[in-house]
Amino acid sequence: MRFSKIAGVALGAALLVAGLVAADRVLRHDDALKSSARPVPPKPVAPAAKGETTADEKATVDAADSQGLLYGRVTGGDGTVYEGRLRWGGEQEAFWGDYFNGLKRENPWSPQVPPDQLPKERHSMKVFGVSIITHVRPINLQRLFMTRFGDIVRVEAQGRDVKVTLKSGTTFDLDRFGASDFDDGVRVWDRTRGAVDLDSLQIRSIELLPTPRLDTAPARLHGTVRTPEGEFTGFIQWDREECIGSDMLDGRTDDGDRSLRFDTIRSIARQGPDASLVTLLDGSEVTLSGTNDVGRGNRGVYVDDPRYGRVLVAWDAFKRLDFSPGGSGPAYDRFPPGRPLKGTVVTRDGRHLAGRLVFDLDESETTETLDAPWNGVDYTIPFDLIAAIEPAGADRGADPTRVTLVSGEILKLNRHGDLGGGNAGCLIFADGSEHPEYVTWPDVAQIEFDHPLVVNPPPR
Numbered sequence: 001m002r003f004s005k006i007a008g009v010a011l012g013a014a015l016l017v018a019g020l021v022a023a024d025r026v027l028r029h030d031d032a033l034k035s036s037a038r039p040v041p042p043k044p045v046a047p048a049a050k051g052e053t054t055a056d057e058k059a060t061v062d063a064a065d066s067q068g069l070l071y072g073r074v075t076g077g078d079g080t081v082y083e084g085r086l087r088w089g090g091e092q093e094a095f096w097g098d099y100f101n102g103l104k105r106e107n108p109w110s111p112q113v114p115p116d117q118l119p120k121e122r123h124s125m126k127v128f129g130v131s132i133i134t135h136v137r138p139i140n141l142q143r144l145f146m147t148r149f150g151d152i153v154r155v156e157a158q159g160r161d162v163k164v165t166l167k168s169g170t171t172f173d174l175d176r177f178g179a180s181d182f183d184d185g186v187r188v189w190d191r192t193r194g195a196v197d198l199d200s201l202q203i204r205s206i207e208l209l210p211t212p213r214l215d216t217a218p219a220r221l222h223g224t225v226r227t228p229e230g231e232f233t234g235f236i237q238w239d240r241e242e243c244i245g246s247d248m249l250d251g252r253t254d255d256g257d258r259s260l261r262f263d264t265i266r267s268i269a270r271q272g273p274d275a276s277l278v279t280l281l282d283g284s285e286v287t288l289s290g291t292n293d294v295g296r297g298n299r300g301v302y303v304d305d306p307r308y309g310r311v312l313v314a315w316d317a318f319k320r321l322d323f324s325p326g327g328s329g330p331a332y333d334r335f336p337p338g339r340p341l342k343g344t345v346v347t348r349d350g351r352h353l354a355g356r357l358v359f360d361l362d363e364s365e366t367t368e369t370l371d372a373p374w375n376g377v378d379y380t381i382p383f384d385l386i387a388a389i390e391p392a393g394a395d396r397g398a399d400p401t402r403v404t405l406v407s408g409e410i411l412k413l414n415r416h417g418d419l420g421g422g423n424a425g426c427l428i429f430a431d432g433s434e435h436p437e438y439v440t441w442p443d444v445a446q447i448e449f450d451h452p453l454v455v456n457p458p459p460r
Helices: 002-036
Strands: 071-076 081-088 099-103 120-127 130-138 144-148 152-158 161-166 171-175 186-190 194-198 203-208 222-227 230-237 248-253 256-261 265-270 275-280 285-289 301-304 310-313 320-323 342-347 352-359 369-374 377-382 386-390 401-405 410-413 426-429 437-439 444-449
Touching (some): 256 285, 352 444, 369 410
Antiparallel strands (some): 071 203, 099 144, 120 130, 275 285, 310 377, 342 444, 369 377
């Protein structure tokens, strides 16, 4: 009797806290939307000293190589139009191959599956380590949105939603307050106004456009990352953020704090969990420690390796980065519109189901990605690069999933992410059919994707 009373009090307190948090979230969202209706002056970027340029405007040797830089037309809430080079969040994504992230408002594919056929998951509420409530419900079908900026035509603010239109014509409604990149705002290097920072509440729409020749073009980071699993070469985002030469690597030395521009660095080598050996272009070396840039707080290194799309190398898997020239990257028109996924699903009972595919009740176009890890490296692979997926059976324990690329290379990937137990299965629309077949993920033996006879090469 005494335990039940304690459990009841604990449960009531938990529900009360949850309710207060939810109420606070709603109020903050409403306040933000009300504020967005009032025009707010944009924030100009502080100008450099006379005779200098701002750090992000340092030109490359060949300023004509600007095709890989983000460029667009931004319409403010008051109707003012800004046009020029873009950088998200002021100091974050800057190139067409970088990814725009968000949270999808709803899952349009879930109504195609009878609720009793969806995979289930168990949830328990514990008090003092004892389960007092256990229930089973369908797995969560809400999905993240992630696509390269080069795949996007337009981003629009619509009340509580952010509407993203792709080159294929497909549109997605994202939760404006669901950790969307839209919330980070954008910096515009407007041709007449100079550099201006716009908060998301000041933005009505962003139209992405091919990048013209620019007067200045910052140098993009490019190099080879070495890991125990091999090497990855391509454009770099250090700590998931720093991507141009004027960005800074921060750390501490025996003589105090030190910040180094990335375009002065030849290589970075991991020295234990909390330090890095940095070799500069002049051959001198410095050991940095004490910050998330150069130690275990580092969130990982993105590499846009054209073999795989993009990989994220975790700090524990990182050994060394050697920088090399790479230009500004692929232009906006090097990202073709996505095509519907098509192929054949082979089930474990021997059926062959061919037609248009929806993978994980989510991905339905070739520009969307398969996301899964392997030994400290997270792969983000556009389906345009994938020829086949062969999941390990339930009786194979922790055996990896085999992913065959169009190039013929076979990757082994852990059964996590898109390949884990949270995968919601596949829909297969046979030619001419409006009603799909549904196959749960444990029932999938193999997926073979159809590709044109001439496959578009990945952007470089």
